[in-house]
Amino acid sequence: MPHTPSLHAPMKVVVVGTGYVGLGTAALLAYFGHQVTGLDIDQGKVDMLRRGELPIYEPGLGELMAECGDRLQWTTDYAAAIPGADVIFICVGTPPLPSGQPDLRYLAAAAQDVARHLNGKMQVVVNKSTVPVGTGDWVARIIEEYAPDYKEHQYNVVSNPEFLREGTALFDSLYPDRLVLGGNDGAGVARLLELYAPLIEQDFQAPAHVPRPEGYTRPEVVATSLSSAEMIKYAANAFLALKISFANEIAGLCERVDADIEEVARGIGSDARIGRQFLSAGAGWGGSCFGKDTSALISTGEEYGYDMPILRAAVAVNQGQRQLVIAKLQKHLHRLQGKRVAVLGMAFKPNTDDLRDAPAHDAIARLNELGATVVAHDPVAMPRARREWGHLNYTEAESAEHALIGADAVILMTEWKQYTEMEWNGAVRTMRQPLVIDTRNALRCALSTGTLEQIGRRGQTPAPVLG
Numbered sequence: 001m002p003h004t005p006s007l008h009a010p011m012k013v014v015v016v017g018t019g020y021v022g023l024g025t026a027a028l029l030a031y032f033g034h035q036v037t038g039l040d041i042d043q044g045k046v047d048m049l050r051r052g053e054l055p056i057y058e059p060g061l062g063e064l065m066a067e068c069g070d071r072l073q074w075t076t077d078y079a080a081a082i083p084g085a086d087v088i089f090i091c092v093g094t095p096p097l098p099s100g101q102p103d104l105r106y107l108a109a110a111a112q113d114v115a116r117h118l119n120g121k122m123q124v125v126v127n128k129s130t131v132p133v134g135t136g137d138w139v140a141r142i143i144e145e146y147a148p149d150y151k152e153h154q155y156n157v158v159s160n161p162e163f164l165r166e167g168t169a170l171f172d173s174l175y176p177d178r179l180v181l182g183g184n185d186g187a188g189v190a191r192l193l194e195l196y197a198p199l200i201e202q203d204f205q206a207p208a209h210v211p212r213p214e215g216y217t218r219p220e221v222v223a224t225s226l227s228s229a230e231m232i233k234y235a236a237n238a239f240l241a242l243k244i245s246f247a248n249e250i251a252g253l254c255e256r257v258d259a260d261i262e263e264v265a266r267g268i269g270s271d272a273r274i275g276r277q278f279l280s281a282g283a284g285w286g287g288s289c290f291g292k293d294t295s296a297l298i299s300t301g302e303e304y305g306y307d308m309p310i311l312r313a314a315v316a317v318n319q320g321q322r323q324l325v326i327a328k329l330q331k332h333l334h335r336l337q338g339k340r341v342a343v344l345g346m347a348f349k350p351n352t353d354d355l356r357d358a359p360a361h362d363a364i365a366r367l368n369e370l371g372a373t374v375v376a377h378d379p380v381a382m383p384r385a386r387r388e389w390g391h392l393n394y395t396e397a398e399s400a401e402h403a404l405i406g407a408d409a410v411i412l413m414t415e416w417k418q419y420t421e422m423e424w425n426g427a428v429r430t431m432r433q434p435l436v437i438d439t440r441n442a443l444r445c446a447l448s449t450g451t452l453e454q455i456g457r458r459g460q461t462p463a464p465v466l467g
């Protein structure tokens with residue numbers, strides 16, 4: 001059934017940067033009935049999008065975009081897109097520099113190009129990229145400097161941080177817990193409240209493939225100053241990262257005292273003050289944001305002479321989890337030189353092709369250093385790994401089952417459903433040595449032969465047979 005957009009007044013929106021966040025934002029706003037132009041400097045990405053192809057893997061995104069029809073356009077041309085826009089979202093990348101601070105050069109370039117083409121009427125520039133506190137004010141200064149006919153108060157900079165997770169981006173965008181809008185003058189925030197009215201009031205027809213969850217009503221609107229909004233984004237990611245690191249630290253102690261982290265996490269998470277989510281022990285957090293954002297917060301503290309020992313510890317525990325994966329292999333195989341190790345999962349988490357700061361990368365790199373032979377598989381990220389992981393030494397397996405044949409060990413790095421639901425007992429029989437390192441505590445079946453090592457749980461040697 002064709003989607004009927006919300007009855008709220010449509011606006012003209014430009015989304016600068018068509019990565020994970022830009023595409024999610026563009027699709028959401030077009031779905032609500034706004035006229036959206038996605039703008040990127042990468043001609044290849046824009047060409048793909050114009051052909052109806054997606055440059056990233058994100059479940060359901062293609063379907064949602066297809067429902068938006070002509071309300072969604074793509075361009076590389078600032079001069080054509082910016083003058084007519086009511087609202088301009090900046091969603092460019094802010095990757096980490098070796099110092100830990102985010103690299104703001106893409107943001108500066110985008111802000112300058114936006115400023116050059118502002119039209120002299122009230123337009124709102126929204127910063128959705130994750131940026132250090134104070135960056136919104138800096139963007140306002142860039143606009144002041146580069147807008148040809150800048151007049152005080154005509155342009156408004158608002159911070160609207162993004163909280164979506166890759167792999168569940170649409171669900172997170174359509175049914176968020178909160179909407180954070182930070183601005184130093186009410187006009188910009190007021191316009192965003194109008195823009196987001198369908199989301200705030202939840203008066204849109206839920207897409208068939210991303211239904212509204214039972215009991216969900218609406219997001220909480222958190223209106224703040226510009227700098228508080230910027231801080232909220234970093235503090236939220238830092239808290240989630242440290243919650244995982246805490247679970248990993250307790251998991252280490254569980255292994256030593258013969259307790260089970262899965263039981264412990266359930267037991268503490270059922271206290272509503274703690275909450276069940278983000279207590280899964282494993283190979284540690286990865287992805288494009290937790291590492292980058294914890295480092296950025298620590299280095300902002302350093303800038304002000306303010307130490308952040310809790311965050312530094314969360315980062316250190318996370319590094320330890322990555323080494324633990326190899327230590328568990330060594331515990332059973334000892335010298336890894338010449339051993340054949342299968343790695344299942346390359347993306348940093350399931351349902352994405354994103355390889356940024358993926359724990360699998362560090363595992364393969366270390367196995368290379370130790371002289372092991374690596375056979376790797378991922379359901380969607382292998383083509384991307386071919387482009388981005390050329391410095392690593394591994395061969396691709398055509399399937400998970402193929403990866404296991406003749407292997408001395410298999411490491412489950414990413415809990416893709418294909419892997420957790422694989423017929424493990426049959427597959428391990430094709431291995432040279434049936435050693436399974438499940439770094440995500442994702443395998444629920446018991447192995448009839450061999451050894452299963454998990455994180456913070458008792459190993460199974462030999463495992464009890466189920467069924």
Ligand SMILES: NC(=O)C1=CN([C@@H]2O[C@H](COP(=O)(O)OP(=O)(O)OC[C@H]3O[C@@H](n4cnc5c(N)ncnc54)[C@H](O)[C@@H]3O)[C@@H](O)[C@H]2O)C=CC1
Pocket residue numbers: 016017018019020021022039040041042045091092093094106107109110128129130131162163164165166288289
């Ligand atoms: N990936 C995620 O799940 C989330 C990311 N964020 C934040 O959102 C921001 C964007 O992240 P991603 O979407 O992952 O980035 P990305 O790296 O996937 O995409 C960034 C896009 O910006 C484009 N770009 C760079 N400079 C440009 C310019 N001057 N003009 C136009 N386009 C330009 C690039 O070509 C690229 O397509 C970052 O600050 C990130 O921390 C926030 C929440 C979630």
Ligand SMILES: O=C(O)[C@H]1O[C@H](OP(=O)(O)OP(=O)(O)OC[C@H]2O[C@@H](n3ccc(=O)[nH]c3=O)[C@H](O)[C@@H]2O)[C@H](O)[C@@H](O)[C@@H]1O
Pocket residue numbers: 130162163164165166167237240244277278279280281282283284285286287288289290348349
């Ligand atoms: O700023 C961002 O980019 C985003 O970062 C995270 O989202 P994302 O990185 O996509 O994925 P998560 O689901 O948070 O997982 C991050 C990492 O933590 C790991 N993780 C997650 C949960 C858990 O309990 N244990 C655990 O090890 C995952 O395997 C993954 O490597 C946040 O969850 C989003 O709210 C935020 O918008």
